[in-house]
Amino acid sequence: EIVLTQSPGTLSLFPGERATLSCRASQSVSSYLAWYQQKPDQAPRLLIYGASSRATGIPDRFSGSGSGTDFTLTISRLEPEDFAVYYCQHYGSSPLYTFGRGTKLDIK
């Protein structure tokens, strides 16, 4: 079973700064990697799929990169509404879907 390890667990930054979140897979997942954002008391929202494709309506300050085992979600300039928990997800193998444990992005 593929395990996704996200780091850091918590990231504290100021609005306007650049955020870099990491997701590492225990074995290659090719580009079958997605990122979600979850705000308190809300359902997750799909940000990135295929490692680097933005989902519909997602601002271009969000970008994804990587392939194989190492992936990055970058938020170029943090807006107040970007402070949330971010999850990476592998899809398409067995088990069908796997999530990382999340990175909490805090306002400094």
Next chain:
Amino acid sequence: EVHLLESGGGLVQPGGSLRLSCAASGFTFSSYALIWVRQAPGKGLEWVSAITGTGDTTYYADSVKGRFTISRDTSKNTLFLQMNSLRAEDAALYYCARVGDRTGWYPFDYWGQGTLVTVSS
């Protein structure tokens, strides 16, 4: 507009059963696979189960295999999750979501707001 609305959560004793529903609207129901994901209080996301658009193939996480059954009723545009032999560790907010591509097992593009399951004596 795509809309998913879960219901059926509540308090159940360990060993008990519960049936969750997810009413879908705004898209061609039979064209999309659907899934259940759960989130224990203060914890991360865990995929639970998936079903194809036709309903003929289902998948389960090992943690629920043999206890939970996913199904769908196209005439009612509704997804179900029958949960039996519930354990304390099944307590969570259960989300239904739509698989975002009709050609395979892709990420989830629309989510409901969740229904809360509490397992306690």
